[in-house]
Amino acid sequence: MFSWLEKNPFFFAVGVFIVIAFAGLVEIVPDFAQQSRPVAGAKPYDLLKLAGRNVYIKDSCNACHSQLIRPFKSETDRYGMYSLNGEYAYDRPFLWGSKRTGPDLHRVGNYRTSDWHANHMWDPISVVPGSIMPAYKHMFTNETDLETAYAEAVTVKKVFNVPYDKDIDGDGKIDVPLGSFEEAKERALKEALKVAEETKREDLVQMVKSGKIPEIVALIAYLNGLK
Amino acid sequence: MQNPAIEYDYTVAKWFSYLAILFGIIGMGVGVWIAFELAFPELNYVAGEYTLFSRLRPLHTNAVAFGFTLSGIFATWYYVGQRVLKVSMAESKFLMAVGKLHFWLYFITILLAVVTLLTRYTTSKEYAQLEWPIDILVVIWWVLWGISIFGLIGIRREKTLYISLWYYIATFLGVAMLYLFNNMEVPTYFVAGMGDIMHSVSMYAGTNDAMVQWWYGHNAVAFVFTVPIIAMIYYYLPKESGQPVYSYKLSLLSFWGLMFVYLWAGGHHLIYSTVPDWMQTMGSVFSVILILPSWGSALNMLLTMKGEWGQLKENPLIKFMVLASTFYMLSTLEGPIQSIKSVNALAHFTDWIPGHVHDGTLGWVGFMIIAAIMHMAPRFYKREIYSKKLLEMQFWLQTTGIVLYFSSMWIAGITQGMMWRAVDQYGNLAYSFIDTVTVLHPYYTLRGIGGLFYFIGLFMWAYNFYKTMTAAKQIEKEPAFATPMAG
Amino acid sequence: MNWLSDNVNQLALLGAAAILILTIGVTWKYFKQIKEGKSEGELKEENWDGIGEYKNNSPVGWSLAFIGTMIWGIWYWFFGYPLDAYSQIGEYNEEVKAYQARFESKWANPTKEDLLGMGEGVYLVQCSPCHGIDGTGIEGKAQDLTKRFINKEQVLSVIEHGSAALGDKVMDGQGQLGYPMGEMPPGLLSGADAVAVAEYVANGFKGNDKGAELYQSACASCHGPDGTGMDGMAPNLKEYDDKLIAAVLEHGKVGIIGTMPSFKGRLTKVQEKAVATYIRSLSE
Ligand code: HEM
Ligand code: HEM
Ligand SMILES: [Ca+2]
Ligand SMILES: [Ca+2]
Ligand SMILES: [Cu+2]
Numbered sequence: 001m002f003s004w005l006e007k008n009p010f011f012f013a014v015g016v017f018i019v020i021a022f023a024g025l026v027e028i029v030p031d032f033a034q035q036s037r038p039v040a041g042a043k044p045y046d047l048l049k050l051a052g053r054n055v056y057i058k059d060s061c062n063a064c065h066s067q068l069i070r071p072f073k074s075e076t077d078r079y080g081m082y083s084l085n086g087e088y089a090y091d092r093p094f095l096w097g098s099k100r101t102g103p104d105l106h107r108v109g110n111y112r113t114s115d116w117h118a119n120h121m122w123d124p125i126s127v128v129p130g131s132i133m134p135a136y137k138h139m140f141t142n143e144t145d146l147e148t149a150y151a152e153a154v155t156v157k158k159v160f161n162v163p164y165d166k167d168i169d170g171d172g173k174i175d176v177p178l179g180s181f182e183e184a185k186e187r188a189l190k191e192a193l194k195v196a197e198e199t200k201r202e203d204l205v206q207m208v209k210s211g212k213i214p215e216i217v218a219l220i221a222y223l224n225g226l227k
Numbered sequence: 228m229q230n231p232a233i234e235y236d237y238t239v240a241k242w243f244s245y246l247a248i249l250f251g252i253i254g255m256g257v258g259v260w261i262a263f264e265l266a267f268p269e270l271n272y273v274a275g276e277y278t279l280f281s282r283l284r285p286l287h288t289n290a291v292a293f294g295f296t297l298s299g300i301f302a303t304w305y306y307v308g309q310r311v312l313k314v315s316m317a318e319s320k321f322l323m324a325v326g327k328l329h330f331w332l333y334f335i336t337i338l339l340a341v342v343t344l345l346t347r348y349t350t351s352k353e354y355a356q357l358e359w360p361i362d363i364l365v366v367i368w369w370v371l372w373g374i375s376i377f378g379l380i381g382i383r384r385e386k387t388l389y390i391s392l393w394y395y396i397a398t399f400l401g402v403a404m405l406y407l408f409n410n411m412e413v414p415t416y417f418v419a420g421m422g423d424i425m426h427s428v429s430m431y432a433g434t435n436d437a438m439v440q441w442w443y444g445h446n447a448v449a450f451v452f453t454v455p456i457i458a459m460i461y462y463y464l465p466k467e468s469g470q471p472v473y474s475y476k477l478s479l480l481s482f483w484g485l486m487f488v489y490l491w492a493g494g495h496h497l498i499y500s501t502v503p504d505w506m507q508t509m510g511s512v513f514s515v516i517l518i519l520p521s522w523g524s525a526l527n528m529l530l531t532m533k534g535e536w537g538q539l540k541e542n543p544l545i546k547f548m549v550l551a552s553t554f555y556m557l558s559t560l561e562g563p564i565q566s567i568k569s570v571n572a573l574a575h576f577t578d579w580i581p582g583h584v585h586d587g588t589l590g591w592v593g594f595m596i597i598a599a600i601m602h603m604a605p606r607f608y609k610r611e612i613y614s615k616k617l618l619e620m621q622f623w624l625q626t627t628g629i630v631l632y633f634s635s636m637w638i639a640g641i642t643q644g645m646m647w648r649a650v651d652q653y654g655n656l657a658y659s660f661i662d663t664v665t666v667l668h669p670y671y672t673l674r675g676i677g678g679l680f681y682f683i684g685l686f687m688w689a690y691n692f693y694k695t696m697t698a699a700k701q702i703e704k705e706p707a708f709a710t711p712m713a714g
Numbered sequence: 715m716n717w718l719s720d721n722v723n724q725l726a727l728l729g730a731a732a733i734l735i736l737t738i739g740v741t742w743k744y745f746k747q748i749k750e751g752k753s754e755g756e757l758k759e760e761n762w763d764g765i766g767e768y769k770n771n772s773p774v775g776w777s778l779a780f781i782g783t784m785i786w787g788i789w790y791w792f793f794g795y796p797l798d799a800y801s802q803i804g805e806y807n808e809e810v811k812a813y814q815a816r817f818e819s820k821w822a823n824p825t826k827e828d829l830l831g832m833g834e835g836v837y838l839v840q841c842s843p844c845h846g847i848d849g850t851g852i853e854g855k856a857q858d859l860t861k862r863f864i865n866k867e868q869v870l871s872v873i874e875h876g877s878a879a880l881g882d883k884v885m886d887g888q889g890q891l892g893y894p895m896g897e898m899p900p901g902l903l904s905g906a907d908a909v910a911v912a913e914y915v916a917n918g919f920k921g922n923d924k925g926a927e928l929y930q931s932a933c934a935s936c937h938g939p940d941g942t943g944m945d946g947m948a949p950n951l952k953e954y955d956d957k958l959i960a961a962v963l964e965h966g967k968v969g970i971i972g973t974m975p976s977f978k979g980r981l982t983k984v985q986e987k988a989v990a991t992y993i994r995s996l997s998e
Contacts, residue, residue: 006387006388009396012388019483020404020486020487023487023490023491024404024442027442027490027493028435028442035434035438035501036434054426057351059279059281059347060351061281063280063281068500071499071802071806073806073810076806077980078647078839080980085433088432088433088434091436092429092432093428093431093436094433094434094436095351096500099576100576101265101664111977113972113974114973116855116856126852126853127843127844130664130665131661131664134271135272136276136279137276138275147422148421148423148426152415152428156428160432385762390767462763465765466763471753471765471768473753474771475768476771476772477772512791515786516784516787518783519780519783522776526744526776529741529744529745529747529748530773533751534751534752534753536750553737557733560736567725567729573726645717651831651835653821653828653835653988655835659842659843660839
């Protein structure tokens with residue numbers, strides 16, 4: 001049979017394809033639906049956090065940081081409760097990472113704060129002597145791309161039914177409002193001002209007050225939300 | 228034996244060989260750079276934000292996988308394909324045009340990849356960072372390559388497909404399937420009418436995205452770093468040594484075994500994650516079974532050299548290829564052992580993984596491509612290899628580099644993994660995270676030095692190739708087997 | 715360090731050794747064949763670009779191993795691996811339960827040395843990123859824990875703003891630290907009076923006589939005449955007592971320096987007591 005296949009390239013190719021294709025089906029399909037279900041209380045990212053997440057992606061923080069706490073005591077002691085499937089329901093793409101050059105960040109919002117992040121991202125060794133993490137000074141002057149983040153929110157809302165502008169927990173209130181771009185931007189600016197003030201950096205506060213959100217502020221809002 | 232009537236046309240093979248050398252130097256230059264950045268973080272700021280580790284790491288992986296390795300794969304395909312099918316590209320204007328278009332579109336794509344990665348366009352999924360417009364380009368030239376493969380097969384004179392062709396065909400099909408599914412993404416501009424036109428969002432969320440990603444990621448390793456490299460060794464080693472392949476049966480079992488087993492093993496990247504337990508276990512089980520079809524090819528090659536110690540001693544190209552098989556064995560045993568749950572609990576997220584990655588990529592992928600291109604060069608240009616001595620030196624320098632690389636990363640990874648878990652006598656974590664970082668400094672430095680050795684070897688290779696092309700002694704007749712080289 | 719008592723460590727080291735030994739061992743064997751063996755076999759008829767193929771059988775060892783792993787795989791999947799009885803979370807719960815049982819019985823009555831040692835460990839891992847390895851607060855980035863308690867600016871700020879209301883953190887009258895007295899109201903004193911009290915408090919309840927007097931009238935009702943907080947009704951201003959550390963760890967704290975995150979649920983009671991002991995030792 002094999003020597004016949006080797007003389008008939010078409011069937012050979014079909015054979016190879018079948019052999020390699022069905023493993024994928026068995027692996028991925030059975031739990032697909034179940035795994036996209038959010039845990040109770042999970043909410044999609046608001047505009048500022050989504051923009052911050054995009055900053056995290058743009059500068060590939062996932063090259064050094066994981067966001068997946070494995071169920072070992074040594075990890076839950078260090079980082080907090082192990083990660084649950086449903087916590088990632090709104091993560092497109094997932095950001096688990098594959099290498100921990102730096103620590104896990106899945107719950108960093110629980111034990112680090114805005115001012116700490118600002119100091120650390122500006123100059124890591126000033127807070128953690130011996131750190132090999134690079135400084136990200138350009139984030140303190142770059143303006144966050146809110147338009148793209150908004151476009152992303154609208155896209156996931158329309159295409160994947162992500163519950164923006166909806167009452168998720170059934171308390172009668174909208175949980176994560178999005179609305180028009182202007183509305184969303186205004187809300188983001190308000191949030192951003194809070195974060196900027198927490199960082200105690202006058203330049204960031206001023207920039208937000210002038211209507212521009214520095215990337216670092218969006219990023220910190222995102223990091224604070226990782227809980 | 229040879230069919231003198233056929234004049235093979237190596238134009239496209241040559242072009243891709245140049246790119247393999249070019250992207251090898253760029254990609255591994257960046258690799259050396261980021262290796263030293265982890266040891267000496269000041270290097271991050273040499274060119275502002277453009278040399279930050281996180282900006283360059285994806286550039287490194289993309290440049291070596293999609294620049295260096297794919298160029299090597301295409302270069303050898305456009306050479307081996309013609310020869311084992313006994314048809315010349317020159318016989319079909321159409322296939323020639325397809326080949327050239329394939330080359331140029333590919334070249335443009337890789338350049339765009341470099342530019343977009345440096346300017347922060349990335350989807351963040353490993354080995355699938357490129358944004359959707361580039362994905363489309365990739366699909367186009369991948370299809371062109373397919374046309375070239377099946378076109379050439381369509382007009383072949385050799386009825387039966389040689390082993391190498393099985394593997395090239397599998398590469399084509401495997402990557403096509405994987406790439407398409409993992410890169411399913413929705414460009415946001417077209418839905419919302421605003422924002423960056425390059426931006427897209429993944430079709431899958433969270434755990435599902437992870438599963439699709441590592442089904443892809445693991446098999447990208449399979450179909451870029453393994454399958455086409457086996458295609459190469461099945462041609463270049465018997466050809467260079469003049470020895471028949473040891474066992475057809477072993478090739479057959481290894482091929483179908485590999486095809487069947489590989490795809491199931493992706494779960495080993497997700498052990499102790501939030502994917503279901505049964506899937507993780509399946510990943511472990513199939514990974515262990517995978518040792519044998521992997522070792523099958525390597526053993527077949529070692530056995531092909533049975534009784535040929537003289538050649539191994541005399542011919543640096545044979546040295547490269549035999550050591551490549553050995554490193555292939557090392558990494559395909561290492562991978563399965565790292566797939567065992569308790570071992571993965573320690574190894575995952577540590578430097579032991581980059582250690583595993585590089586004894587595969589440097590020892591197996593890198594050595595095989597280097598050997599293949601140096602085997603082809605004299606046949607491209609009808610000249611001897613310019614310097615055997617230089618090739619020999621390159622071999623030893625690079626081998627030392629690999630050993631430094633993987634031994635330092637094994638130690639670093641295992642140390643780090645143990646320190647993360649360690650508790651003091653009170654049962655509390657014994658080390659703060661930063662303790663587990665600073666302790667790695669010597670190993671990061673050693674790895675950098677190892678990488679530097681390998682990198683210097685690339686320049687020897689490039690120089691030797693260039694001199695072979697332009698200045699080495701001309702030869703009248705193409706050698707049937709052993710490549711002629713000057714002292 | 716007792717690394718080898720951890721079975722994950724053992725298996726990883728064993729794995730690393732197995733990789734090296736098996737690879738080197740097997741390659742050795744085949745290299746010997748390259749050196750001493752002889753290429754032979756029956757050739758197939760086909761030939762590609764000069765490359766022939768022997769019809770040799772696969773090496774016996776290889777075939778047996780292949781079949782062996784397949785049988786093992788089937789066995790493991792259907793019988794060995796308890797498909798529905800195993801769960802990694804279950805495994806985790808057991809790990810934690812076993813640990814806690816051990817921990818609680820072992821440290822039911824810790825001595826001061828135990829607490830100090832344990833506290834130092836916890837401090838270095840959990841607190842040093844903000845308070846510094848030496849506890850000095852990394853040049854004002856967090857509370858300096860080595861000098862007794864609180865400095866003049868901080869006291870002034872608390873007098874001016876009260877405690878609970880810095881930033882826009884709303885505490886609903888609870889006080890951010892959750893003491894029985896609840897919130898401390900803002901503006902109890904102002905101007906030179908406030909400065910005088912601040913100096914007195916920050917100086918360890920010494921010096922400034924005017925401050926001492928004002929303290930007794932404005933503050934002692936809650937913090938006690940000696941500043942120790944009236945048995946936990948309000949914060950102890952003289953010393954990091956266990957109650958204050960526990961309160962800060964549970965609730966976090968916003969002050970003029972910045973924000974201290976809450977560590978609620980991340981440390982056990984014994985560990986909290988241990989860090990408190992350790993922190994007190996810093997100012998001794
Ligand atoms: C001079 C040679 C090379 C050096 C010095 C080098 C260095 C590095 C460094 C420092 C990293 C990052 C590891 C980390 O994040 O801790 C890396 C990652 C990587 N490199 Fe290389 N590299 C070299 C050659 C190659 C080659 C030839 C390939 C492929 C053909 C390759 C493929 C990869 C891959 C796939 C990763 C990602 C590994 C992972 O995510 O775990 N490298 N390399
Ligand atoms: C039998 C064959 C193999 C198996 C079972 C295997 C298994 C593994 C495992 C368990 C990991 C680590 C996952 C983690 O914990 O993060 C891994 C990572 C990796 N392996 Fe292998 N491996 C095999 C062969 C190879 C070969 C031959 C190469 C390259 C030439 C290779 C390249 C890689 C790369 C690039 C990664 C890093 C992926 C990432 O995290 O970015 N593997 N492999
Ligand atoms: Ca990786
Ligand atoms: Ca893509
Ligand atoms: Cu894999």
